[in-house]
Every structure is written in structure tokens, then in C-alpha cells.
Amino acid sequence: MSNATARPAVINSPEMALELTDFLVIGGGIVGLTTALEIRRRFPEQRVLVLEKEARLAAHASGRNSGVLHAGFYYTSDTLKARLTREGNLRMQSYCRSKGLPLNRCGKLVVASSEEDLSSLEILLERGAKNGVCLEDVSDQEAKKIEPRVKTLGRALWSPDTATVDPESVVESLANDCRELGIEVRTSCAYSRRLKDRILTDRGPLSAGYVVNCAGLYADVVAWDFGFGAQYQILPFKGLFLYSSEPDHALHTNVYPVPNLRNPFLGVHFTVTVDGRHKIGPTAIPCLWRQQYGWFDHFRMSEACEAARSIGGLLLRGGFDFRGLATEEIRKYYRPYLVSQAARLLEGVDVANYRVWGRPGIRAQLLDRHSRKLVMDFVLEGDSGSFHVLNAVSPAFTCAFSFAETIVDRIQKCLA
Numbered sequence: 001m002s003n004a005t006a007r008p009a010v011i012n013s014p015e016m017a018l019e020l021t022d023f024l025v026i027g028g029g030i031v032g033l034t035t036a037l038e039i040r041r042r043f044p045e046q047r048v049l050v051l052e053k054e055a056r057l058a059a060h061a062s063g064r065n066s067g068v069l070h071a072g073f074y075y076t077s078d079t080l081k082a083r084l085t086r087e088g089n090l091r092m093q094s095y096c097r098s099k100g101l102p103l104n105r106c107g108k109l110v111v112a113s114s115e116e117d118l119s120s121l122e123i124l125l126e127r128g129a130k131n132g133v134c135l136e137d138v139s140d141q142e143a144k145k146i147e148p149r150v151k152t153l154g155r156a157l158w159s160p161d162t163a164t165v166d167p168e169s170v171v172e173s174l175a176n177d178c179r180e181l182g183i184e185v186r187t188s189c190a191y192s193r194r195l196k197d198r199i200l201t202d203r204g205p206l207s208a209g210y211v212v213n214c215a216g217l218y219a220d221v222v223a224w225d226f227g228f229g230a231q232y233q234i235l236p237f238k239g240l241f242l243y244s245s246e247p248d249h250a251l252h253t254n255v256y257p258v259p260n261l262r263n264p265f266l267g268v269h270f271t272v273t274v275d276g277r278h279k280i281g282p283t284a285i286p287c288l289w290r291q292q293y294g295w296f297d298h299f300r301m302s303e304a305c306e307a308a309r310s311i312g313g314l315l316l317r318g319g320f321d322f323r324g325l326a327t328e329e330i331r332k333y334y335r336p337y338l339v340s341q342a343a344r345l346l347e348g349v350d351v352a353n354y355r356v357w358g359r360p361g362i363r364a365q366l367l368d369r370h371s372r373k374l375v376m377d378f379v380l381e382g383d384s385g386s387f388h389v390l391n392a393v394s395p396a397f398t399c400a401f402s403f404a405e406t407i408v409d410r411i412q413k414c415l416a
Helices: 030-042 080-099 115-130 140-146 167-180 216-225 301-317 322-331 335-342 400-415
Strands: 019-026 048-051 108-111 136-139 155-159 163-165 184-186 191-195 198-201 204-213 232-239 242-244 254-257 269-272 278-281 354-357 361-368 379-382 386-391
Touching (some): 019 030, 030 167, 108 140, 136 140, 216 232, 216 361, 232 301, 242 335
Parallel strands (some): 019 048, 019 204, 108 254
Antiparallel strands (some): 136 155, 242 354
């Protein structure tokens, strides 16, 4: 999801006319765009304005994610993720078909790499059943019919509804939908801060009847301006993929390991893209500032100090094994090590075939500062004046349509 900026220069002279809008959506990523479309559907006479700080859409997480549409079996049934992902998957696939967008219904195999993983396969089967997700327990022989190179410990899970899309194409299509319905998507316009009844941007002040914060990496910063999210902070993690030089369609399906169910990351896996290439990853490396795509890209000293305090605190007294997570993820920067992790899932994995790194993406992972734990589920807060999407990590792209409906349901309750 695209994000607001961290305090840009503000244009706010007294001579400037104050622009008015009924709904202001901050952040032009997939959650911001689908939320704007849902607002337009329910409030057809109201003006809806979407602010995007970058010159183009999908510059951040919405355009840099893996492109996988998840089926919804990872999540416990009491979570928003579980409730929204199955429907969201089906709706996003339907949307791609209706718009003629690239879609690869390649499915997913989940395999165990150790005896300890086998009990987690049972947990995933139970979660899938509770969430109404199609998930099959298949034998080694059945798994190899799907992907001949797969390694199993006698069994695997098969998710036929998992698919891959081109994220940038989806975001651009949604932006066109917005424009066709009279929603202005204003790029190169960054939120700066709230000042009484005004929203200050680097292109002038706004007056908004209602503000919806879908600001991704800066969602916490925006929320704090409105008195929300006090116990939370975004902790960014960088994700990197290595692309294979093997021929297209050398791999038939996504292949994932059994994840560590105590943290929100899914482990090193194989992803098949919409055009038949495949890649391994991602990493989940803690960033030293929020948009640290390269060594010094978008460096901000204030963010680096904030990250140092957060990371230092988690290393000393985290509510989970942050030290172990960080150490393991940093090792994945070493290409042979990353490839060796993937090789546990497939036969014939040669490090010589994995030399090209893809564009990095940054996960806007929410941290609960009270419990010192990473927040697993979506987090939403709001009142009669504003609403804040504080944690919109994976699978927010998958369930964007159903997620937007939930967001606007809650906005309507706040306005009632």
C-alpha cells in the first residue's frame, strides 16, 4: 500500500483557497483505492478524493508484493484475515478475469521439511476447514503429479485456489475505475499533518468531512495526528526475492514450507509469477528506516533513531524471539544460504540459477509497543471524524475488496 510522507514541506498560505471534500482517503495503494470505490458505492453524491504522495501509483507495497492471492488457511477463525481472505481471493480472481488482467491459477503446495512440521500441517488443515477454504491433504505421489520436483515427508497440502497476479496492473485498473466514477486520484500530493480542522499537504490545505487513513508505512504517523494508534508503531521489514534463470514454466505451482505459526512471515518459498517465471524468497529483514529500499534510499535521521530504539528494545526485551528472527533473516542476504533454504522444498535447485535479485518491497508491519509483539491481524480504529487502517499487511492485497467493505461498514457505524 502506498503511504503518506513523513512531514514534507507544507504549502499553507492564508491567500490559498481552502479546498473542500466530503471524504479524503490518504494513500493510493490497493486498500486506499478499493476503499474509495466502496465509499463511492455507498455515498454516490459525496466527493471522494484520494491522495498519493508518489508521482505514480503502486510505488510501494501494493506494487512490490509477491503477487500471490492467498486462499485463507493460515489464519485462525477468530481473525479478520480468516473472515475476509477466502471471499477476497475469489473476488480478486473474478475482477482480473472481468478486466482481462493477467492471472495464473497455479495453486500452492505446502510441504513439511521436518517431522515437527507434520503436526503444523494438521493445524493448517483444521484452520482451512473452519475458514471454509478448499485445502486437500495429498500423498507424496499426488503432490508429485502436481509438481514433479517437490520434496515431501510423505504428504503435503494442496491449495487449488491460490493464484498469482500482476500487482501493478491490478492497481492501475482500480485507479481507472476510480476515475471513471468521478473519484479524483491525486498523485504527487503528500499528507503532512492535521492542523485543527485542516489537512495540510505539500500542495495546499484541505478541509475534509471525513478522513480515511490507508497510508501504509506511515499509517501510524497519520493516526497519531488524530489521536489513534497510541500503542502501535510501524516496524518495516524488507522483502527480497531471487529470480530463477530456468526456462519459463519450469515450475508448475507455488511451493511453500510449513510456516512458523507464531510470527506473521511465511518462510522462504517458491512463487510462480503470472508469466511463468519463478522466484524464491522473501526475506523479512528489519529496516533501519521506513523506505530503506537501498542502502541510503529515502534516509531520514528521525526514522533511523526511531528504528534503532525499537529494534534495540526488541533485542533486549521483545515479547517474541526477535533476536532469532533478525539473525535468521540477515543470513538470507547471503545468496547461497537463501537458495539452500529453498532447496529443502524442491529437487534440482542449483545456486547458479539464482543470481538476479528482484525489486525489494517493504512490509509495513505493526508492532504493539505494550506487549512488544508483532501484530498478526488487521487493526482498524476510528470515530465520527476519521478512520485508520493501522495494519494492512498480507493478505490485504488478496482480500482488498472484502477488506474495503469491512472498512466502510465500520465507517458507517462511526457516522451513525
